[in-house]
Structure formats: C-alpha cells, structure tokens
Amino acid sequence: MRKTLDELRVEIDTLDKKIQSLIGDRAELASAVADVKKASDDNSSFYRPEREAQVLRRIIKRNDNLLKDKDMAHIFREIMSACLALEQGISVAYLGPEGTFTQEATLKHFGHAVSTLDCGSIDEIFHQVEKGNANYGVVPIENSSNGVIGGTVDMLYSQDLKVCGEVEISIQHQLMMADQSQKIKVIYAHQQALDQCQRWLSNHYPNTELKAVASNALAARMVKDEPNSAAIASEVALGLYDLERVAKNIEDKPGNVTRFLVIGNEVVPPSGEDKTSLLVVTRHQSGALLDLLEPFKEQGINLLQVAKHPIPGVKWEYLFLIDIEGHREEAHVQNALTVLTEKALKVNILGSYPVAVL
Structure with a gap:
C-alpha cells in the first residue's frame, strides 16, 4: 500500500532525530580525541589534512544511495568541520573581502565552522600565517585559462611556509x-x-x-x-x-577552473593519494632542463606541472614550479629528489599533500 504524504514526513522526522543523535555521538568522540591529545601534550594541530582526505575518499567509495558521491562528501565535510571546531579553533586567511572565489575555496576545503580572516592581498595572507594570526592560508596558484598566478609563486619562493593541501573551484563570472x-x-x-x-x-x-x-x-x-x-x-x-x-x-572559456593551495607550518603525512610541489632553480648550461626532468622519468614519477617563472628581483633568471605525483616520504620520490638536488642549483620542497577530494 502506498504511503501517504503525512506518513512519509513522520518517517523523515524519525530519521532526522536518529541522524542528529549520531552526529552528536560523533561530536563527543571528537571531543574525546581532543582530550587525549591535550593529556599527551601533543602540540601539533588537530587539523589533519591526510586523515580528512582518507575519510572523504572512503565516504565516496562506499556511497551507494540516491545522493551523488560529491554531495554525500560535502555533507560529511561540514560534519567534520563542526567537530574539528570542538577540538580546536582553526583560523584561515583568504583573499577578501567577502564574496571572493578564494573565500569559496576556503569554505569548500575547511567547512563553514572554520574562523576566517579576510586579507587585502596574497602577500598579506602569507604574512598573517607567518605571524601566527592565522593557522592556514588559502591562495590561488593556477587557472585553467590563464596559467600560474605569479604573485603566489613569488611568495612561495620568498617565504618559508609549507603547502598543506589543495582545492579546486569552478569559476563562473x-x-x-x-x-x-x-x-x-x-x-x-x-x-x-x-x-x-x-x-x-x-x-x-x-x-x-x-x-x-x-x-x-x-x-x-x-x-x-x-x-x-x-x-x-x-x-x-x-x-x-x-x-x-x-x-x-x-x-x-567554459569549464574555467582555479586551483588553490592551502599554506601552513605543518608537514603533512602521506594519505595514499598525494602530490608534491617543488620550486627548482636550474644551472645555466646546455641540457639543464633535461637534467631536471630525468630523475622523475627514471623513477617512473608522473609530472603534473612544469611552469617557468621569473626569479623575484633577478633579471633574466628563472625558476620552475613543478608538481609531481607521490609523497616525499615514498622511496621512489626520495630517490628522485636526491638526484635532482645534486643536479639543480636550488630545490625547495614546498610540501606533500593530499590530492583534492572535493
């Protein structure tokens, strides 16, 4: 017999109550995790990018209902954000004011329970994180139509912050x-x-x-x-x-996408599906670029990006922003980076971080 609208609404209300209770149970466990970390004098951030990426990937993998994979993951993204706020308040600097794509990227990656700090420039985002006024920053790094964002590369070169994550946003003007x-x-x-x-x-x-x-x-x-x-x-x-x-x-161009980086001070452990970003300065000699790329070929490492960019303040000198598949702790990546360091003038490992899930 077909159920009436009132009967269906009663069932939905009952399920909502159960879901709310289960979310409450998860929040209590998150609070317990915070207590354990505080008792052990663990001073590291409670925000764990690799752990969150693993959880979201599992949610997508086991999703078998009417909701789309990404929609289900977004729901859990917000639950995780609210639970993290119970453990530790997180502040994230972004390019403001309210309504920018950088703010949209920030909330997509961290969820709406995070505290945000709007900044007037990319430089200021780096400075706020460096000074400790924000735990993390979100900065644009490349656009599918325009390529690499020069201002961000300049700051990555001059500042000693690490890349902790990435997020992509579809851009519609x-x-x-x-x-x-x-x-x-x-x-x-x-x-x-x-x-x-x-x-x-x-x-x-x-x-x-x-x-x-x-x-x-x-x-x-x-x-x-x-x-x-x-x-x-x-x-x-x-x-x-x-x-x-x-x-x-x-x-x-339809399908215009901007990729953003999350910057902070922590080294992120492997998540199982990672990227590593580098800034490399080559020697001025024949075959220098080939020498730069050869170690990755020998180790079977896929190059996701190689972008040339002027070295800040140095006329006619260039560096390369390189993204590769894999984490710096993996043996084959370590081997490639060791050889690369011997061949290049300078290698700055910006960070290894989970491939964007959402």
Missing part, C-alpha cells in the same frame, strides 16, 4: 551593477577576471573603461555605491552586495 538601467562607463574586476572575460568584453563593451582592482568581491562592493559602474564577480558576491545581474557566465 557574472557582470553586475547597482542599477542596470544605467549606462556602464567603467567595469571593475581583478586582472585575472578581466583576462578570462577579454573576448566577451571586447564584443559587448568595446569602448568601456576596464579597471583592475585587488579582488572581484572588492569590485562588487565598490560598484554598490558608484553610478554607471559595473563589476565582474561571483554569484555569491551578487547576492552579498545586493546587486543586479547584467549578464551571466561571461567567461570566455
């Missing part, structure tokens, strides 16, 4: 303004956004002034009170700053 009945005379956005929408802007606003600002969210906040101005920003910023949408998804 919205054109917005306070009153779309007005003529647009100037469009504000981060330079990356202007580059990613260059063709669309040339076709639709060829004679409009384009101005680069520190972030898209800042652009959205600026145009809220400036007549005849528009901003390129995210869907979140559109609602956050109560603006009107002029055009939707104006990025030139």
Whole structure:
C-alpha cells in the first residue's frame, strides 16, 4: 500500500532525530580525541589534512544511495568541520573581502565552522600565517585559462611556509551593477577576471573603461555605491552586495577552473593519494632542463606541472614550479629528489599533500 504524504514526513522526522543523535555521538568522540591529545601534550594541530582526505575518499567509495558521491562528501565535510571546531579553533586567511572565489575555496576545503580572516592581498595572507594570526592560508596558484598566478609563486619562493593541501573551484563570472538601467562607463574586476572575460568584453563593451582592482568581491562592493559602474564577480558576491545581474557566465572559456593551495607550518603525512610541489632553480648550461626532468622519468614519477617563472628581483633568471605525483616520504620520490638536488642549483620542497577530494 502506498504511503501517504503525512506518513512519509513522520518517517523523515524519525530519521532526522536518529541522524542528529549520531552526529552528536560523533561530536563527543571528537571531543574525546581532543582530550587525549591535550593529556599527551601533543602540540601539533588537530587539523589533519591526510586523515580528512582518507575519510572523504572512503565516504565516496562506499556511497551507494540516491545522493551523488560529491554531495554525500560535502555533507560529511561540514560534519567534520563542526567537530574539528570542538577540538580546536582553526583560523584561515583568504583573499577578501567577502564574496571572493578564494573565500569559496576556503569554505569548500575547511567547512563553514572554520574562523576566517579576510586579507587585502596574497602577500598579506602569507604574512598573517607567518605571524601566527592565522593557522592556514588559502591562495590561488593556477587557472585553467590563464596559467600560474605569479604573485603566489613569488611568495612561495620568498617565504618559508609549507603547502598543506589543495582545492579546486569552478569559476563562473557574472557582470553586475547597482542599477542596470544605467549606462556602464567603467567595469571593475581583478586582472585575472578581466583576462578570462577579454573576448566577451571586447564584443559587448568595446569602448568601456576596464579597471583592475585587488579582488572581484572588492569590485562588487565598490560598484554598490558608484553610478554607471559595473563589476565582474561571483554569484555569491551578487547576492552579498545586493546587486543586479547584467549578464551571466561571461567567461570566455567554459569549464574555467582555479586551483588553490592551502599554506601552513605543518608537514603533512602521506594519505595514499598525494602530490608534491617543488620550486627548482636550474644551472645555466646546455641540457639543464633535461637534467631536471630525468630523475622523475627514471623513477617512473608522473609530472603534473612544469611552469617557468621569473626569479623575484633577478633579471633574466628563472625558476620552475613543478608538481609531481607521490609523497616525499615514498622511496621512489626520495630517490628522485636526491638526484635532482645534486643536479639543480636550488630545490625547495614546498610540501606533500593530499590530492583534492572535493
């Protein structure tokens, strides 16, 4: 016999009560873990990127119901975030103000129970983590349309922080303004956004002034009170700053994705599916680049990225940002890095960290 709507709602309410009770049990266990760590004088962070990645991978692997794998993982991501907040408050610095893609990446990776600190620049994110005002920072490292983010590479080169994780965000740009009945005379956005929408802007606003600002969210906040101005920003910023949408998804290339790095002070143990990021300076001699790549080939290590970038403050000198599969504690990775160190002028191991799950 088919159940009535009221009967189904009663069953849902009953299940909700059980789920809530089980989440409460998990929170108590998380609190107990915190007590054990405090009693043992364990001063390390309670946030364990490799442990969380392993848990989320298992959740996806065993998921066999109507909810999509990623949706189920996102639910548990928030449960884990709330439980971690009981163990230890975590502060994360991001490129602000509210409504940036970097904030979206931060909340996707850490969950909404984390405490956030908005910063005005990528440099400031590094400095806040370095000074201990934030436990971690989230910074953009590369975009599928524009390549590596130079400002982040410069800071990775000059600062002594470690890469602890990664997260990817799908980027969709919205054109917005306070009153779309007005003529647009100037469009504000981060330079990356202007580059990613260059063709669309040339076709639709060829004679409009384009101005680069520190972030898209800042652009959205600026145009809220400036007549005849528009901003390129995210869907979140559109609602956050109560603006009107002029055009939707104006990025030139569909599937535009930005990858972000989580920076901190901890070395992350292996999770079973990891990446290692390096900054390498080569010698000025014939075959130097081949010497740089050969150790990875000999050890059967897949190169995920090799990006050339100017060395900060040194004219016509370059370094390479390299991402490889594997963790620095694995024997074959250790062997490759040992040979690489002998062949290169400088090798900076930025960190080994779990491959993004969500």
